[in-house]
Amino acid sequence: MRTAPRTAQLLVVLALFTATAGAVAGCGDESAGSATRPDNARARAVADAWDGSKAAEVWRRGYHPLGESVQLPEGAFRDGDDKRAYLTENLVLRGELPLGGGSEAGQVTWDSGGSLELPLMDAREAYDTLAGGGNDGPRLTVTGAKPGRMKLATSRGTATVPAWLFTIDGYDTPLRRVAVTPSKLPQPPIKPSPAGSDAELRPLDRLAEVADGGRSVTVHAHHGSCDDGPVVGALETDGSVVLSASVAGTRDGICTSDLRAKQVTVKLDRPVGDRILLDAFTGWPVPYGQTKGPSASGS
Known part of the structure; x- marks a missing residue:
């Protein structure tokens, strides 16, 4: 899971x-x-x-997730430097991020049935959760983002949730970051x-x-x-x-x-x-x- x-x-x-x-x-x-x-x-x-x-x-x-909020690109990581950059949150933006939350209106949909509307974070907020490093070590370069979806294990079973798909220089598939926060307990x-x-x-x-x-x-x-x-x-x-x-x-x-x-x-x-x-x-x-x-x- x-x-x-x-x-x-x-x-x-x-x-x-x-x-x-x-x-x-x-x-x-x-x-x-x-x-x-x-x-x-x-x-x-x-x-x-x-x-x-x-x-x-x-x-x-x-909506209470039981899986990671980030799904890495296929083949990540190419080398130790890329892995270190990710683990230390050392990302750099070389492009524009979309404004607003995109067309995906924060809807979480469960495979077993049922859905829930939740506030949707914008691309900048999602990016900031990934890029908290800012050190002199190796970096991953983000060149853009677009709204999308991803599968995630939750307390109610597997769900499809809104996500931001970040393009990473050197990778053919995006890094996905969940775009909604868990429900308040x-x-x-x-x-x-x-x-x-x-x-x-x-x-x-x-x-x-x-x-x-x-x-x-x-x-x-x-x-x-x-x-x-x-x-x-x-x-x-x-x-x-x-x-x-x-x-x-x-x-x-x-x-x-x-x-x-x-x-x-x-x-x-x-x-x-x-x-x-x-x-x-x-x-x-x-x-x-x-x-x-x-x-x-x-x-």
Whole structure:
């Protein structure tokens, strides 16, 4: 269910952690960590609050992507310099971008039926999400853009969504960037876990992938320098999958103040389907691709 992964997202996450929690010593691209299946009281409370709630009804009517917002040109990348330019968002514009949102009126259409109208970002706004670098290293040159469409995995199944198709010098096919933002999340029907109420529970970072027909969920979870890594458990109900993150093997000793991230894969008893993936700690749906502060879904 995942489109072309964007490793730059993780680099930004780790950079933010460095500024707030000391030097980062872990890599979130490691498929490490472990999974358990605890039925803890907090997970049960979150499930009970969401299942059948007005918030769940609103969430299911919205557009919540489970795939990357960018699809690379065919054959990307030609060489290491192009890859580095993309990962560092070092793009340069050598042409004109269209004004306005084009003829595609922000309509998301699901393969299973149904559609939703959403605000459409213009070409400049979409370009700016890709070109935040501005360094002296290798660059990719954008020569133009036009409105189009692309397929994307969402919480309601595969959808066709508006996109901007950017022409990249040296590539025969365009780079596609989704031109709509996710729906705003409803106010959760439960508050975050009270401070000190569960010393073991940790907030999740973000959703990385839903695979294996929806039976495998991979998330980025945090841990420190004096433990054996993150552990994520799943409580499944008819309406939700509540993920509880903690760490294993905590121990005393000289510990640095870094914050490490690892991927943890949780196997489910049945496919996620239209069930809501929830974070037991926050009580919110688990964000997809969260890197630069609150996502549009959580704004």
